[in-house]
Amino acid sequence: MTDAPQYGFDTLQIHAGARPDPATGARQTPIYQTTAYVFRDAEHAAALFNLQEVGYIYSRLTNPTVAVLQERMATLEGGVGAVCCSSGHAAQIMALFPLMAPGRNVVASTRLYGGTLTQFSQTIKRFGWSAKFVDFDDLDAVRAAVDEDTRAIFGESIANPGGYVTDIPALAEITDAAGIPLIIDNTSATPYLCRPIDQGATLVVHSMTKYLTGNGTVTGGAIVDSGTFDWSASDKFPSLSQPEPAYHGLKFHETFGPLAFTFHGIAVGLRDLGMTLNPQAAHYTLMGIETLSLRMQRHCENAQKVAEWLEADPRIDAVTYAGLASSPYHDRAERLYPKGTGGLFTVALKGGYDACIRFVDSLELFSHVANLGDTRSLVIHSASTTHRQLTPEQQEAAGAGPSVVRISIGTEDADDLIRDLDQALAKAGA
Numbered sequence: 001m002t003d004a005p006q007y008g009f010d011t012l013q014i015h016a017g018a019r020p021d022p023a024t025g026a027r028q029t030p031i032y033q034t035t036a037y038v039f040r041d042a043e044h045a046a047a048l049f050n051l052q053e054v055g056y057i058y059s060r061l062t063n064p065t066v067a068v069l070q071e072r073m074a075t076l077e078g079g080v081g082a083v084c085c086s087s088g089h090a091a092q093i094m095a096l097f098p099l100m101a102p103g104r105n106v107v108a109s110t111r112l113y114g115g116t117l118t119q120f121s122q123t124i125k126r127f128g129w130s131a132k133f134v135d136f137d138d139l140d141a142v143r144a145a146v147d148e149d150t151r152a153i154f155g156e157s158i159a160n161p162g163g164y165v166t167d168i169p170a171l172a173e174i175t176d177a178a179g180i181p182l183i184i185d186n187t188s189a190t191p192y193l194c195r196p197i198d199q200g201a202t203l204v205v206h207s208m209t210k211y212l213t214g215n216g217t218v219t220g221g222a223i224v225d226s227g228t229f230d231w232s233a234s235d236k237f238p239s240l241s242q243p244e245p246a247y248h249g250l251k252f253h254e255t256f257g258p259l260a261f262t263f264h265g266i267a268v269g270l271r272d273l274g275m276t277l278n279p280q281a282a283h284y285t286l287m288g289i290e291t292l293s294l295r296m297q298r299h300c301e302n303a304q305k306v307a308e309w310l311e312a313d314p315r316i317d318a319v320t321y322a323g324l325a326s327s328p329y330h331d332r333a334e335r336l337y338p339k340g341t342g343g344l345f346t347v348a349l350k351g352g353y354d355a356c357i358r359f360v361d362s363l364e365l366f367s368h369v370a371n372l373g374d375t376r377s378l379v380i381h382s383a384s385t386t387h388r389q390l391t392p393e394q395q396e397a398a399g400a401g402p403s404v405v406r407i408s409i410g411t412e413d414a415d416d417l418i419r420d421l422d423q424a425l426a427k428a429g430a
């Protein structure tokens with residue numbers, strides 16, 4: 001498709017990046033299940049390896065099915081390029097990799113997906129990187145946390161477990177003043193509900209495992225680059241602005257301009273870290289994205305109905321959903337997330353930890369799983385599962401205390417979901 005940006009979201013989610021297969025005319029994007037690609041001749045091979053010509057070499061780096069997904073993700077997010085990889089967590093490492101070095105840090109929100117809190121507070125230390133966790137509602141604290149070694153600010157647009165929506169424009173002011181990139185994990189919002197780049201973000205990361213694929217079939221991740229950051233404005237980002245020793249001295253920013261981050265992600269990131277998305281998974285995700293807006297509308301509608309019903313129930317202590325008038329983030333949500341705040345929220349049960357366990361064990365239609373963003377409705381008791389590795393303080397800060405159950409509302413009939421919640425609450429004896 002040429003001139004893609006003139007089309008609306010519903011059109012782009014089906015067409016962006018795709019064209020009939022040049023070899024066969026196949027209308028649907030074929031699954032190019034191949035490891036390697038035949039070079040026209042030795043000169044062609046050399047040009048590809050020198051990045052003088054763009055093309056396919058080996059599927060750890062690039063693959064035509066994955067390339068369609070990359071272009072679709074870049075288009076839907078309003079970026080210049082995207083790199084797909086094997087999971088959301090891979091995308092986070094791939095996003096930080098060109099920016100960080102031993103001794104450098106990232107300033108991150110206290111309200112993040114549990115696995116991300118663990119990755120940032122523990123695992124990245126092995127690389128000599130560190131994270132400073134700050135309450136992103138305290139903008140002075142965010143500003144104060146940024147120091148000479150900070151190389152990015154990282155938050156989630158609609159935070160998982162739920163109920164928190166981030167003021168991206170306010171954070172973008174801080175990163176712009178500091179000359180560092182703003183990275184937004186847009187997994188729970190998807191580009192249908194939020195386009196972080198339009199609000200000032202530099203990079204957007206995704207777990208495509210969730211709403212983008214939409215039916216719990218694959219793991220996948222993506223990093224979308226806005227193309228707007230000047231990597232050469234300071235000496236903070238030598239991998240992008242200085243000769244890259246892992247690519248025989250190539251200067252990525254000078255050579256590729258706004259596509260520097262994307263090219264580095266493929267030519268160095270995927271080449272050397274190997275966190276590649278396979279073409280079969282890319283296919284499932286492409287199929288899912290075709291109906292993204294339709295599903296997100298229903299997820300939001302159902303979540304609103306169910307959250308309102310739960311909030312009115314005497315067995316429930318609190319419901320944190322930014323779509324509720326009672327939410328402290330309701331006004332921010334209306335301003336920055338006008339199409340809705342997604343299908344995720346948490347409920348606190350009056351009966352505490354034990355009632356939560358009985359509740360999740362009594363649900364019939366909802367599945368108790370460590371996933372979200374599925375067409376099926378899902379629940380998880382975060383404190384005993386996804387947030388188990390965290391301290392009680394970290395659990396509370398992340399909105400995942402012991403009496404809290406995270407709910408991911410699917411696209412079923414809302415009345416059926418409410419009936420199931422009702423009977424499980426009765427059995428929980430909360």
Ligand SMILES: *Cc1c(COP(=O)(O)O)cnc(C)c1O
Binds near residue numbers: 219
């Ligand atoms: C699931 C999730 C991740 C991690 O993604 P994986 O695909 O499971 O690696 C990161 N961030 C958020 C917000 C998520 O929901």
